[in-house]
Amino acid sequence: MRKSLLFLCVILLAVFCTAAAVINDMEKTEGLSNDNTGAAFEITDEFVFSGQHSVKVIPSGKADETKLAFQITGKVLEQWVESNILEIAVFIPEDAETFPTKYFLGMADITEGWKWVDGVFSESKSKKGWNSVTFKLSQKMKDISIVGKYMLYFAFIEFKDGKKIPIKDVFYVDHFIVFPKEEEKERIYIFPMETKAEISKYTNDNTGATFSLSDEYVSQGLHSLKVTPNGKALETKVALPLEGENVANWSIGNKVIMRVYIPEYTEVIPTMYFIGMADVTEKWSWVGGVFADKGEVTKGWNTVEFSIAGTMKDLDPDRKYMVYIAFAGFDTKNKKIPLTSPFYVDGIYVEKVRVLSMEEKMKMAAPEIKEEVKKMLEMGDEELLDYIQRKTFEYFWNEANPANGLVRDRSRPDAACSIAAVGFALGAIPVAIERGWISYDEGYERVLTTLKTFVNGQVEGKNGFFYHFVDMDTGKRAGNCELSSIDTTLLVVGALFAGEYFKGTEVEKLADTLYRNVNWQWMLADDSTLYMGWKPEAGFLNAKWSSFNEGILAYILAIGSPTYPIPAESWDKIVRPVHDNYISCPTESLFVYQYPNVWIDFRNKEDKYANYFNNAKVATRYNYLFCVVNRFKYETYDLDIWGLSASDGPAGYKHYGASTGNHDGTVAPYAPISSIVFTPDLSMKAIREMLKKYGPLVWGKYGFVSAFNVDANWFSTEFIGIDEGDIILMIENYRSGLIWKKVMQNRYIQKAMRAVGFVEKTSDYAATPWYIEEYKKKLSAASTEKIALARKVEKIKVDGKLDDWKGIQYNVVDESMNVPSAGIKKVNRRTQILHSHFYAAWNDEYLYLAARVYDEYIVVNIKPDDLAAFYRTDSIEFYLDPSRENPKAGIFKLAVLPFDTEGNPQAVRHEDANPGPISEVAPDVKIASSRTENGYIVEVAIPFKYLGIMPKPGLKIGFCHTIHNSNVRNAKIGAYVRENMLSWVPLPDIWAYPEKWGTLEFAK
């Protein structure tokens, strides 16, 4: 272990890669400025990271910050805009008492005058010796013009007791480069030449040279190797033992690189460099040798590279080698002559790309997995599905605690038990018995143990519900998770299935008891929908199962309960949004559709709303097509690589789905596989294509991994219980219908299905034609029935404040009122705030309108003279249709930008009867805006003369209010950055259909 510390000295440094560009090589001090910090700069060759020199920074010892600044312009800017990282090398001498510990990079635009661009701190830490200091360039810093001129300011700062203190000691800087992140490489020092112990192992191979540890000239770390030739040998040699981890490291790259310093006084410069290698494990045997790549060697620092290939690269990590480096000089006749003066060698290293590419990962995958995948691809469909199920089953057998039957949430040793995973295990065990992977007795025992654990009170819960996650051993609540209604449902439905499978045994009785214990009535909210859960600290959660999703399964169990049934009417309380022809959960996460269909056989059955099997099938096909149409945007998606559902992802677990803004190229294998009952062809193709394209990276000990994202070069190595359960049970339903058959035999389930109105019926639709019509009616009724009242007032001061509006009822446009349109994302309620409280009032002269918009981030990117299409960015609109009163009156659509780049509101009439800037087309309109703690206020007064109507109580005009929203930080001036559009009447193209607008009614 210690040896590895000694030899494997890894400095994370980005050096020489094709896309890296040197912005300042620190070979001269011209052009360097200290930005009035009094620091002095000197060229030196004492400590050089690259090239021949570095810059010695001599701080004034008085300034709080020591600064170094220089200008960049021209060609280098073309590289700059392609880069994300700026890196500098900083050397801190061993005896330094004060030295920089914090680094700041500032940037100013000096193309015309001087304008601050942006600044960033480095995250890098300092130590004695060479440091790599990296800055992540901000978007503003990259958003520059390649024909501009810029100043870079590097500030070197030292802190003591939280206060900046002047740096007094000198330090050295070198090698200022920029590069894109993907190209980052790290140096692995095979021979760091840092300690006496290390160099004592070096020998001279009978060339008489002597070695010492030096700190005079250093290229990495704090020391280098001083080589003193004996002045007689034609070749001076250093022999270095290569063993242990270094053997593997040696072959990482195609090159071995060495830094060499030739002092000024040298007469015979070593220009020949040769590396030879021998295997010295038992007896000495030659491996191979190579001369250095061509390149001039001069006085000062040099970089010498050797291309390593063939036998010199194919080393056996279990063997020991000796590396011989030979140095030689030549006279004018090109004859080899002995070296006479000392030179310095520091850091023989290889370079490794920090992040393995997908191809490399594929190559490096375990051979047995590759072999397994290959075999799988040769199997027929039935055999392949069987194999997948079997591997998947092993999760439930191995990742369970045999003493109590609890199952891990995911394949991580520290993971808690998920009670839903237990439910899926109860489903998987009978499958394994039927398929002969375990014996009946083994399976029965495990199921019995599991049910006893829950029924006998060994798992923490309340009123028959259990905590979502519990300790694998003690069954106690894990963390502060919720008592979960859906996860209890998944546990209980698994138990009921097992009860039916082991009919007439103790298992059936225990399953029955488990179900009877659940007090669904307790979990029922006042509005007859079920709560999602309960916490002892806070009571019931705010969230309820009020919309269509996997929660419908909970209702079936709750309605069918023999002990605490909830009324069947609750089934009708579920809001079921129609997406054209099927009932949709707006996130379009596939598991939502799958979970109820895992257990309940919805085939050829429908209630008044839908055939839920067909419904899931359409949602699955939509999910598939969504990936297909996005396949050119995301490398992961392809004709047979699809399936967006809640899963792990590069940035953690997310409720991914087939909706704009809710996906990032992450595919969860369980999503297409568990769809097999709905889309057998597409699912089979997906299985084969995933194995074919990414097999060794998406397949592992429990079957398919939880998720992968080729765009992010990210492949999960974990397995998740509920995903594994979905896979094994859905495949079983596809193969034998086992789960469906048994669950549908359960009398409580039968009772519930009857109670909510399911009838046997074969149909090819998803949502019933009746319900689609009903839903449309509801929607259009919603628009014409929408009425906002305008109150009669004396006068309202248009000042951007809402003081005058006290006592006037407001109307709401909330996060759910998204206008469906291509390219517009639905507001993500989890991460965004976006709603408006709007007011209306009138007197004889004006119609007053005000909106208090709640928005967590306001984008201001429109110049005062850019008076068009404010919907590009954060803005609101009021649509008025006075023609409902006076057929001759024209539409008036007012678009208001709350703040232009100078902070003032702007308004235009847009796409209406008389479009143009307000100052030209309706100069007497008054507008004002103000910022609030959580958004902004817009207030307007519109003279009735522009509307062509005379106000009076009872008057009704068409009205709508929209919010356009962007959260793009660093939005370019004038750029189209809109992401969301909300509308009081959220119908497609609402701006173009005045007849669909709501009503503004003038009240007394």
Added chain:
Amino acid sequence: MRRISIVITLILMIATLSLSVKTLRIWAMGEEAKNLHIMAEKFMKENPDVEVKIQAIPWSAAYDKILTGIAGMQLPDLIQMGTTWMAPFGAMGVFEELTPYIKKSFINKDMFFEGSWQTVTMDGGIYGIPWYVDVRVMYYRKDILESIGYDHAPQTWNELYEVAKKLAKRGEKMYALSLLYTGVFGNEFMPFAWQAGGRIFDENGNIRVTDPEFVEAIRYYARFFWEKLAPVGGANVLQDFAAGVVPIFFSGPWMVSLIEKQTPQIAGKWSVALMPKNKKRTSFVGGCNWVIFNTSKHKELAWKFIEFMTKPENQLEWYKIVAALPAVKKAWEYPELANNPIIKVFGEQLKDAKSPPNIPAWEEIANAISRRVEEAIYRKRTPEKAAEMLKKDIEKIMR
């Protein structure tokens, strides 16, 4: 008794419907959807056993509506399909291949403009029939050009550039022409690439955007912004055109009626001209095609409707209803079109007009073109470097 009679009437009605009347279901968008019933009524008069049902779909909801229709297998018989949507939806295998229908019909390839026919052919098959076309031309202010000494529209790239410099010199905040520079403007940029002799792919499918011709187009386009000849900012083209701030822009036929309606003050002071010539004066041709879904149970009937809409006299009639330019060349011989000096220019331009590669990835390529040209406009990359990056983008898209 009363109830029984109602039931009987109902049964009779259903019987007659199912026996003799066939229903043709059509999805249409935008203005077309609002007016198509006029043609449908005429068709039904000619075919009394047919009922045409038109469902209007807002453009902004159309893409998703078609997608969900395919997902739910709930599709009409016939649909109006934008030319740039042919490939993405066509790739899903839901369009009926029309070669067998064409074989026994008066409809043939030569009736249509070449660029327009390109949009219905994919992988050697024919998946639609052009309905109407749009083509981009140059709109210009005659009076303003005259004021700087030009009695004609700029004919070549050089002339356009010279004119532009003079126009911008008219004063503070005066520009020459309006070009798109943000959002997706691949279709607006491509004519310049074609005019320069550039192309995205060659015959062997190699990416050619780094060819000097393509780079030249990027430079030519971007230079109008570098030299402040084209405005940056959310300019309202119509108002700026009327005010004379921006006396030249490029757009499709729909602008004709918009200018006439919204800016009557410049009546007689503007005209249209062909695209400026470099090697060629190629423009972009778009429009809409008719497509039959292969799930349709009334394919022959759908084809009959396509034939009806393709007849030159009906193409003319449709032009009169919504001013959509006929896709059928013969229709351009009617005096209504041939004698209209403005419309004639569109007809002329159609002879040198192209559509982008008809591949599902086009939308993404158009995105990439926009992104890279925009970078050149903002001088974040040189035109050469932008083209290099574009090549990489396209390689990744086409991988």
